[in-house]
Amino acid sequence: MHWIDLVSEEQVSDIIKSKSFDKTCIIFKHSTTCSISGMARYRLQDDWQDALDDTHFYYLDLLAYRSVSNFIADALQVHHESPQIIIIKDGEAIYDVSHLDIQVSDIMTEI
Numbered sequence: 001m002h003w004i005d006l007v008s009e010e011q012v013s014d015i016i017k018s019k020s021f022d023k024t025c026i027i028f029k030h031s032t033t034c035s036i037s038g039m040a041r042y043r044l045q046d047d048w049q050d051a052l053d054d055t056h057f058y059y060l061d062l063l064a065y066r067s068v069s070n071f072i073a074d075a076l077q078v079h080h081e082s083p084q085i086i087i088i089k090d091g092e093a094i095y096d097v098s099h100l101d102i103q104v105s106d107i108m109t110e111i
Contacts, residue, residue, distance in 0.1 A: 037083035
């Protein structure tokens with residue numbers, strides 16, 4: 001799995017206004033000090049068999065970029081959680097899930 005670091009509100013705007021119209025975009029919001037978040041990240045990396053050519057994977061370090069997380073919640077009208085997966089297509093959040101509900105099989109069904 002190839003992660004693209006998400007570090008700015010401008011990146012989020014670009015995902016919403018442009019990139020999500022070309023490819024499905026997945027944001028993983030991760031707290032580096034949370035064991036549940038660490039487990040979710042491990043499962044994502046371990047269970048994901050193939051990176052899809054038509055999908056961008058974004059990684060957000062919540063502790064370093066909390067303002068970006070808040071911007072995502074406002075821009076996409078998705079309640080903040082950690083850890084959290086948000087799938088964005090055509091400028092809208094079509095799926096979000098958090099904590100132990102993060103499952104690769106469920107994500108694959110949505111994309």
